[in-house]
Amino acid sequence: MAPKNQQSNKTNKRKHVPAAKPDAPDRPTSKRPKLAAPKRSGPPTATKRSDKPFKPKFQKSEPDTVKKAPLSKRERRINAKELAEARKKKRKPYYELEHELSSLWEKMRHRNIKKEDRSKLVTEALQKMRGQISEIAGSHISSRVLQTCVKYCSQAEKDAVFEELQPHFLTLAGNTYAVHVVKKMLDNASKTQLAGFISSLHGHVASLLRQKVGSIVIEHAYGLANATQKQELVMELYSAELQLFKDLVSLKESRLVDVISKLNLQKASVLRHMNKVVQPILEKGIVDHSIIHRVLMEYFSIADQPSATDVIQQLSSPLLIRMIESKDGSRIAMLCVKHGSAKERKKIIKGMKGLIGKIAHDHGGSLVLVCIVSTVDDTKLITKVVIREIRKILKELVFDKNGRLPLLQLLHPNCSRYFSPDDLTSLNLSIPSLSAKGESEAKSSKNEKSNKTDTKDDTDTEVTEVEGNENTSGDELHLVEGGKKDPFLRRQELLVNSGLAEGLIDICIESAGELLRSNFGKEVIYEVATGGSDGILHPTLDDKLNTLHAEIASLAAKSSEESEEEHVLKNFHSSRAIRKLVLDCPTFACTLWKKALKGKCELWAKDHSCKVICAFLESSDSKVRGLAKKELQLLIDAGIIKIPETKHSANEG
Structure with a gap:
């Protein structure tokens, strides 16, 4: 028997030796009986496994044929084009016709084509379109072909196209592409055709105006x-009766207040109808058309205070800038400035930012600027928005017929020499319902007699001119509506304190000769040289004004041979401007005499320069007359100078 330690070592060695796996289990395995498969109702299925290898369910099978090569960009583009054409053929019934017309159009629209060849192409295109013109006019492509045909075809062909389109004009008027064809047809229409078209619009004007x-x-x-046809278009916008009954439209009265009194219409019902017409148009921002401007002016003539205030609030925005190109549109803008609140005026002025130059060159826009500088008390805002942009283009404005008006308004307000009667009428308009309180206060302060007072009906109110114009003296008028600030103080802040006057004098010194010879510039340099109305440029800018006087005198002192341009004393415009300065500005007259005319009067005693010399004797200042009397008397005695008897007798008196 082995020792105990030896047995333990043997056991340890056995633990580390891995045991070999047996080939088969030691115990016998018993086979389980196979269960019978359930019977299926159907054809017997094969129980044998297929020899094909297993494939996943979603794995793509290898194609039997070779893969097709990818299409090139050109082939893809051609396929897409063919597909698009096939779809267009299904969608457009006149696709083939449009294709033929477009090919003809490419030929007829060239500039270098002969008239005979073009007329043949136009005739061919019109023959192809016959009977289908109304459908073709609404197409994006074929409508352009039709416009070209109408432009170059004969009058007989134009009449044929007009007759075919006439029953469809109302439908085509709302089509984005057909509208150009309709406009072209109206441009080439005869008076009878135009009258027929306007007559067909009756009852549809308000609905069409609501569409862009x-x-x-x-x-x-x-x-x-x-004028009569314009009245027909506008009248049906006033009331439902005028829209329904065509016979009532043909009236001679053009103003709405006259129409109301003539037909005995109720003012309240007319106001309600016009409110239904005007409000959708304003909400959609369709304010560019002159017919809408006229309707709004008539609306203001009968509107009560809440209605007028509501419309002013809607218009007091950048939307108003689109209206000032027409006469009525500029008047509406001025009424909004006059009767608007401080907040609304601020919106109007801020909406002009960046557009002052464009506005100033337009006649209606320049009048709006004149109204702003004459009415709005917020001079800091005007200086920041309006004056700052005017200073950038100041030299350009002084030579422009319309651009100089705001400058002249600040130098000499409401002067009839620079503003026409129609301009002064526009500047003095007011809305009756919004100015009634001020008018009643003015009437009560005058304490008029009872037998002289005029009784007014509600139907007699209208947008009127300023009352009391007859009482104004001289060539100046005063606006009815305005700010609370003193007008002279407002002008001083806008003209002098803003630096505009100083820049204006510098430009006058720099371009004195050019301004004097200019038809419009001579009036600006005259007002600057005289110091403006009420001496607004004195005494702050006296030194610069003296420099300007000396510059004009130095131009007059030059001989005719020294300057290439016509001499300022011989030029038609400059001679009249200098003569006027001699009569109205004694300081300038003394400077001119000492530097240019003393001892040389005989040289200039002919042509236009003679009027300048005679102005010294016609002056109301005794000092000016005394300077030239001795020298000019010799010329008078010699018969070289003749003074009119009326002026001579007035000076003697």
């Missing part, structure tokens, strides 16, 4: 129509 496309057709027809 339809309103273009109405505005185009309104621009081509005569």
